Amino acid sequence: MENVLGFKEKDLGFCKSYDTVYQLDENFFKVKKGSKWGFINKLGRDKTPIIYDHIYKFDEEFYKVKKRGKLGLINSEMKEITPIIYDEITSFNNGFAAVQKGDKWGFINKTGKEAIRLIYDFVEKFNWESGFAKVIKDGKWQLVDKTGKELPPSNGICWDYVFFEGMSKVSKELFCGVELEFKKGFINREGKVVIPLIYDWVDRFQDGLAKVQNHGKWGFINNEGKEVVPLIYNNVHMFSEGLCLVEKNAKFGFIDTTGKVVIPLIYDAGNNFEGGLARVYRDDHNSMIHIDKTGTEVTICVGLNAKNKRLSHKKYF
Incomplete structure (x- = not known):
């Protein structure tokens, strides 16, 4: 049998x-x-x-x-x-497993070799995108790569540790005026601060640009830290097909990667370009319009009901 x-x-x-x-x-x-x-x-x-x-x-x-x-x-x-x-062995992630012996942590590879020495007080798994793991040593957070190379201790800086286009977001509590505030900037893969921690908020880099915010106003910086789009907008989207939807004083339009306004801020709401067209609203959200990248109105739909008025602004920006 x-x-x-x-x-x-x-x-x-x-x-x-x-x-x-x-x-x-x-x-x-x-x-x-x-x-x-x-x-x-x-x-x-x-x-x-x-x-x-x-x-x-x-x-x-x-x-x-x-x-x-x-x-x-x-x-x-x-x-x-x-x-x-070992006292603990975690599951493999990106070819490495965290191991604990006594009160110290390190990493082994899939051959069983201790690829990164057990010298850390705490470790997190390797991030698949950045190739770094967050670790604590002597009470300070820092990053370690898969060769065991350490980035400098954070010295009070909070790491994002996910790198986009060679940059990772960081933040630090700083005394600004009369109160403590968290300010944000960027480091490179060597752990060097390459864009100062001067912003209230930063987003990841995409196609050489990152959106940043200070005092409620948004703009864009390049990977050298230059503000290529001034921080004058109430809100900005990410760039799509070379154009970015922006809001200022409750009106929407589009800018290019140099910050030039290419479609005037005359609409009540909108969404990103897709396939060469973007959907925008005007007349107190009563008209839905498809525009091309020159701002030419390709199609117009009027007489939207009150329910669609409420949804349009919430959904598209």
Whole structure:
């Protein structure tokens, strides 16, 4: 009689040697004898000694084993890739797993090698986009890359640690006038502040520009920190198809990447360009219009009801 993985009952006589047998796949079994666990193959031969207190499925490639209160990893070939010395092992993320020994943390790679030394008080997982992990050392947050290279201690700066176009947002509590305020700027991948922390809010860089805000007014800076769009708008969108929807004094229009107004701020609401057209509203939201990038009104729909009036402004800006 075949079992679900194709083994015949007569082939499983070795199971009688163990108190508990769990089939892991077509080649390996997890077995228990007395209070200890180990691995055997489909021929009943030991692949590991029966010495572990617990065996846990870790992920598709590894098993986590526990012995005398310590943890280690075994790969899918039933080979120990780490010594059983850790107090905690987190799941792999971007090729690295955080490990703890005593009160210190570091990272191992998928070969089991300690790729980043266990010298940190706390670590977070590696960010897939930036290639950095946030860590705490000597009470200070900083970043570490996959080679173990550290960016300088934050010195009170809060990291975003996601990099876009080589820049990451940072913020710091500063004394401004008579009160403490959080001011924001940008660092590069070396941890150097390249755009001063002078803004109330900053957004990520996209196509060489980032939107920034001070005292309730928005504009754009380039990656050198130059304000290419002055901070004069009540609100700005991100650029789409080379144009950006902006609001000033409750009227909407579009600017280009130099800050030039290319479609006058005469509309009550609007949305971004898509496929060469943008939808805008005027006449107290009573008219919906499609415009092209020159501002030419391509289609006009009038007589929108009161419900659509309320939704239009909320939905599109």
